[in-house]
Amino acid sequence: MENSRPSPQPKDIPRIFVLRWGHRPQRDVRLTTHVALTARALCASGFILSDTQDPHIQETVTKITKSWGGTFHFEMGTPWKRAVREWKANGGIVVHLTAYGENIQTCDILNRIKKLNKDLLLIVGSQKVPGDFYSSDVSDFNVSIGNQPHSECSSLAIFLDRYFEGKELAKSFDKARIEIVPKERGKEIKSNMDSP
Numbered sequence: 524m525e526n527s528r529p530s531p532q533p534k535d536i537p538r539i540f541v542l543r544w545g546h547r548p549q550r551d552v553r554l555t556t557h558v559a560l561t562a563r564a565l566c567a568s569g570f571i572l573s574d575t576q577d578p579h580i581q582e583t584v585t586k587i588t589k590s591w592g593g594t595f596h597f598e599m600g601t602p603w604k605r606a607v608r609e610w611k612a613n614g615g616i617v618v619h620l621t622a623y624g625e626n627i628q629t630c631d632i633l634n635r636i637k638k639l640n641k642d643l644l645l646i647v648g649s650q651k652v653p654g655d656f657y658s659s660d661v662s663d664f665n666v667s668i669g670n671q672p673h674s675e676c677s678s679l680a681i682f683l684d685r686y687f688e689g690k691e692l693a694k695s696f697d698k699a700r701i702e703i704v705p706k707e708r709g710k711e712i713k714s715n716m717d718s719p
Contacts, residue, residue: 592699
């Protein structure tokens with residue numbers, strides 16, 4: 524299994540990985556898959572399914588990436604404590620998305636995160652997270668997308684959209700075999716099976 528350390532890249536383009544904690548294979552497959560696909564579609568660089576293995580999710584994400592283009596790191600089974608420790612040891616910061624954090628709309632938390640210009644590890648839970656997640660030993664920032672109960676998938680989508688200022692919605696993905704052609708009406712898909 525690959526390491527959860529952020530790969531070197533120019534410092535003006537921080538990487539964003541999503542760490543999914545608490546996945547329950549019998550219950551959470553669909554939502555965890557949607558969290559991973561949301562991360563990929565909205566320009567995160569990778570996904571860590573911590574503490575468990577679920578080959579079905581990896582197969583789905585790999586298939587989507589191969590067809591729709593781009594590169595997207597996927598790993599599973601990595602203990603969350605190790606992923607966080609290695610991320611921080613390599614100069615990255617950890618952002619915990621939680622209903623109990625600083626509200627992204629009513630304070631300057633996003634500006635403070637962006638000003639650091641560091642790789643981000645976004646933690647999203649699947650069930651009630653350990654209290655440790657709120658501590659500075661784990662999370663550098665606790666961010667809430669509003670303070671009402673809702674889906675971790677929506678929290679992730681709103682955070683990434685605000686972080687990238689909407690620019691991720693117009694990004695084209697390299698080596699895409701399938702692309703949607705935006706239209707006012709109807710559906711059009713462009714297929715390029717010559718892509719590797």
